[in-house]
Amino acid sequence: xxxxxxxxxxxxxxxxxxxxxxxxxxxxxxxxxxxxxxxxxxxxxxxxxxxxxxxxxxxxxxxxxxxxxxxxxxxxxxxxxxxxxxxxxxxxxxxxxxxxxxxxxxxxxxxxxxxxxxxxxxxxxxxxxxxxxxxxxxxxxxxxxxxxxxxxxxxxxxxxxxxxxxxxxxxxxxxxxxxxxxxxxxxxxxxxxxxxxxxxxxxxxxxxxxxxxxxxxxxxxxxxxxxxxxxxxxxxxxxxxxxxxxxxxxxxxxxxxxxxxxxxxxxxxxxxxxxxxxxxxxxxxxxxxxxxxxxxxxxxxxxxxxxxxxxxxxxxxxxxxxxxxxxxxxxxxxxxxxxxxxxxxxxxxxxxxxxxxxxxxxxxxxxxxxxxxxxxxxxxxxxxxxxxxxxxxxxxxxxxxxxxxxxxxxxxxxxxxxxxxxxxxxxxxxxxxxxxxxxxxxxxxxxxxxxxxxxxxxxxxxxxxxxxxxxxxxxxxxxxxxxxxxxxxxxx
Amino acid sequence: xxxxxxxxxxxxxxxxxxxxxxxxxxxxxxxxxxxxxxxxxxxxxxxxxxxxxxxxxxxxxxxxxxxxxxxxxxxxxxxxxxxxxxxxxxxxxxxxxxxxxxxxxxxxxxxxxxxxxxxxxxxxxxxxxxxxxxxxxxxxxxxxxxxxxxxxxxxxxxxxxxxxxxxxxxxxxxxxxxxxxxxxxxxxxxxxxxxxxxxxxxxxxxxxxxxxxxxxxxxxxxxx
Numbered sequence: 001x002x003x004x005x006x007x008x009x010x011x012x013x014x015x016x017x018x019x020x021x022x023x024x025x026x027x028x029x030x031x032x033x034x035x036x037x038x039x040x041x042x043x044x045x046x047x048x049x050x051x052x053x054x055x056x057x058x059x060x061x062x063x064x065x066x067x068x069x070x071x072x073x074x075x076x077x078x079x080x081x082x083x084x085x086x087x088x089x090x091x092x093x094x095x096x097x098x099x100x101x102x103x104x105x106x107x108x109x110x111x112x113x114x115x116x117x118x119x120x121x122x123x124x125x126x127x128x129x130x131x132x133x134x135x136x137x138x139x140x141x142x143x144x145x146x147x148x149x150x151x152x153x154x155x156x157x158x159x160x161x162x163x164x165x166x167x168x169x170x171x172x173x174x175x176x177x178x179x180x181x182x183x184x185x186x187x188x189x190x191x192x193x194x195x196x197x198x199x200x201x202x203x204x205x206x207x208x209x210x211x212x213x214x215x216x217x218x219x220x221x222x223x224x225x226x227x228x229x230x231x232x233x234x235x236x237x238x239x240x241x242x243x244x245x246x247x248x249x250x251x252x253x254x255x256x257x258x259x260x261x262x263x264x265x266x267x268x269x270x271x272x273x274x275x276x277x278x279x280x281x282x283x284x285x286x287x288x289x290x291x292x293x294x295x296x297x298x299x300x301x302x303x304x305x306x307x308x309x310x311x312x313x314x315x316x317x318x319x320x321x322x323x324x325x326x327x328x329x330x331x332x333x334x335x336x337x338x339x340x341x342x343x344x345x346x347x348x349x350x351x352x353x354x355x356x357x358x359x360x361x362x363x364x365x366x367x368x369x370x371x372x373x374x375x376x377x378x379x380x381x382x383x384x385x386x387x388x389x390x391x392x393x394x395x396x397x398x399x400x401x402x403x404x405x406x407x408x409x410x411x412x413x414x415x416x417x418x419x420x421x422x423x424x425x426x427x428x429x430x431x432x433x434x435x436x437x438x439x440x441x442x443x444x445x446x447x448x449x450x451x452x453x454x455x456x457x458x459x460x461x462x463x464x465x466x467x468x469x470x471x472x473x474x475x476x477x478x479x480x481x482x483x484x485x486x487x488x489x490x491x492x
Numbered sequence: 493x494x495x496x497x498x499x500x501x502x503x504x505x506x507x508x509x510x511x512x513x514x515x516x517x518x519x520x521x522x523x524x525x526x527x528x529x530x531x532x533x534x535x536x537x538x539x540x541x542x543x544x545x546x547x548x549x550x551x552x553x554x555x556x557x558x559x560x561x562x563x564x565x566x567x568x569x570x571x572x573x574x575x576x577x578x579x580x581x582x583x584x585x586x587x588x589x590x591x592x593x594x595x596x597x598x599x600x601x602x603x604x605x606x607x608x609x610x611x612x613x614x615x616x617x618x619x620x621x622x623x624x625x626x627x628x629x630x631x632x633x634x635x636x637x638x639x640x641x642x643x644x645x646x647x648x649x650x651x652x653x654x655x656x657x658x659x660x661x662x663x664x665x666x667x668x669x670x671x672x673x674x675x676x677x678x679x680x681x682x683x684x685x686x687x688x689x690x691x692x693x694x695x696x697x698x699x700x701x702x703x704x705x706x707x708x709x710x711x712x713x714x715x716x
Binding site for chain 1: 681710
């Protein structure tokens with residue numbers, strides 16, 4: 001159980017990211033600490049080196065100027081001891097906590113080596129005899145039994161007079177550096193560990209919100225689209241993800257609802273005509289009277305035409321929704337087209353005791369699909385026929401402005417009901433007393449949008465409804481396009 | 493007149509064969525594109541009715557092949573798809589007319605007749621049409637019934653002219669909209685009926701023998 005939880009934890013992005021960022025941080029901070037340590041160590045060494053150089057110079061002068069008599073040893077030893085005492089506090093037995101200094105003079109054939117320093121002089125002299133000499137610059141020399149290397153400067157006396165060595169073990173500095181190193185290391189470990197935990201917890205907290213989105217997404221079923229991800233009040237990336245996700249859910253849910261409405265409507269709109277067709281034909285079969293039966297058959301055909309109409313418009317709308325409504329663009333004068341449609345419909349309006357009139361008309365060239373535009377206009381007319389009511393006056397006008405052609409259709413009828421107004425261009429939305437399929441205005445809007453325009457509905461302040469369809473006017477460029485398209489067609 | 497009907501749906505093929513045979517055509521029918529190609533290449537058909545969705549080859553391709561092999565008979569395309577795009581492609585590939593399902597048999601017959609007329613030239617364009625005691629002068633744009641001039645609007649005259657040109661044959665509402673108003677709209681509203689009603693009031697009111705008849709569920713018929 002634990003190992004399963006554990007291993008799944010090690011697979012999380014939080015763990016992986018925390019490990020990676022901590023590794024980078026550890027390497028970086030270690031490099032900084034090392035550079036700092038090296039700089040401190042060099043400063044400390046430089047200090048002891050400069051003391052060694054100065055003192056060795058003094059000792060050389062003393063050794064050279066002192067006559068080689070019985071007192072020579074004493075004098076040199078005296079000076080060396082003085083010097084060692086100056087730097088080191090302790091020259092007693094063992095390995096002291098303080099500084100240790102030694103002085104040696106070797107290689108003078110007329111004289112025995114002089115030694116001032118720790119008691120085990122043989123070890124030192126041995127080491128000195130094998131060491132590499134760098135004239136005038138201190139070098140490090142490790143002596144057996146001592147915890148740290150000595151810094152040793154070797155100075156040649158005049159030729160034949162041998163060599164003079166001065167060594168210093170700066171224990172205090174060494175210890176200081178060691179402490180520093182230990183502190184640095186501990187500090188580094190603490191920093192890396194702390195950084196790792198902070199990163200890990202931060203990432204865990206953030207990615208838990210992502211996990212919440214994941215589990216919400218996993219819990220969504222087609223029959224339950226109500227679940228939403230908690231988005232919080234933050235403005236960060238995860239909050240944006242959550243909000244985007246919620247928006248997507250909203251859209252899906254509205255699509256699904258629309259689909260449900262569609263299915264219901266299709267079921268209703270298709271099944272009722274099918275039922276009446278079937279019924280009519282059944283009765284027609286059983287009738288002996290030919291006139292009566294053909295009347296029924298005719299009615300069945302009319303129902304079928306209506307059915308075909310619903311299917312056609314539904315398919316067009318489905319295509320328009322999918323962005324697949326292909327336009328066969330050509331230059332159309334909307335003013336002329338509207339006039340023709342009005343001419344076609346005017347007697348129908350008169351027949352229903354309504355009046356259809358043209359309020360204003362102008363030339364409005366657009367690049368559009370004639371068939372779709374004609375059907376759009378006929379839908380607008382039929383919408384008025386059905387909803388404006390008896391004795392209504394319907395006026396149509398075409399105007400241009402701001403690069404748009406506007407077709408305005410308004411009436412003095414009952415207008416849209418306020419709760420319907422925002423949705424009149426949606427599919428299957430229809431008034432309570434409507435006998436239509438609720439596709440007419442949806443189609444109007446779809447055609448307007450396909451032409452780069454839009455349809456707007458509103459209730460006129462003086463009563464009645466108003467629908468305005470705006471479609472961009474043809475530009476010079478689309479005119480040329482159309483010409484070349486014409487050439488292709490005519491050259492066929 | 494001999495026709496070739498290429499349609500893979502059995503029901504539609506049988507009903508087409510029957511409907512066209514009843515209106516006086518000799519009809520050959522087949523369901524496969526390859527078979528259709530063989531039959532069409534015999535060169536005995538005056539017109540072809542081709543459905544676009546065939547089991548073996550695409551209807552458009554069949555038309556193209558026939559055209560490239562010298563078949564010049566007019567082709568009427570049938571399709572369940574109804575996009576403008578496809579219509580234009582069909583006409584570009586060598587089709588002469590295009591109808592989408594569902595369609596009225598009367599319209600199919602009318603379109604076939606129109607195609608056959610176009611392919612057999614030599615008919616002189618008349619300037620006067622006469623049906624019974626109705627007489628219309630296409631040049632002066634005047635119509636007389638039993639010698640009395642009828643006061644018709646431009647639209648009414650165009651409608652009457654269309655009915656007279658198709659005298660004795662049924663025209664559907666869609667055909668009327670297409671030919672008289674140059675609009676292809678599907679509508680369940682009785683626009684055409686209103687116009688016909690007005691025309692009838694002027695043409696048939698004074699007469700005991702009405703010329704314009706309504707064929708319910710199909711369309712209209714002008715006959716003496």
